[in-house]
């Protein structure tokens with residue numbers, strides 16, 4: 001049995017008067033893939049946003065209870081959320097690219113982390129654009 005990586009204890013989330021999560025107690029182990037499955041609106045995204053404090057950006061959202069990663073409380077007001085979000089990434093349901101070129105979107109992450117232009121992200125850019133163009137009408141024009 002793998003060690004617990006993320007621990008949710010009595011986690012409650014409200015959007016204004018509406019309660020979205022009710023006392024969620026859940027342990028997620030390291031080196032395992034865990035899927036949250038449930039009907040639309042049951043709170044999967046709300047729970048995932050609790051892990052990297054993305055609910056902070058929703059004004060009406062109030063989170064109570066605890067979420068720990070490696071024993072460190074994520075809801076601690078003094079926690080550096082930028083460092084947290086470097087560790088706990090999230091892929092959104094709908095893609096939300098910056099209004100920039102494909103290349104700039106792909107190179108943005110490594111660039112803000114001071115990695116400059118690496119061979120690796122040039123490779124990712126080349127293969128991504130190849131795939132995009134092969135699937136779009138652009139290649140036909």
Ligand SMILES: Nc1ncnc2c1ncn2[C@@H]1O[C@H](COP(=O)(O)OP(=O)(O)OP(=O)(O)O)[C@@H](O)[C@H]1O
Nearest residue numbers: 015020038039040041042043044045046047058093
């Ligand atoms: N920004 C928000 N403002 C108000 N209510 C919200 C907000 N985001 C989610 N909710 C409400 O919280 C509840 C849980 O929504 P959530 O998006 O977490 O569900 P979900 O399981 O991820 O759904 P889906 O499968 O459609 O992605 C729903 O009733 C939803 O309407």
Ligand SMILES: [Mg+2]
Nearest residue numbers: 044045046093
């Ligand atoms: Mg969702």
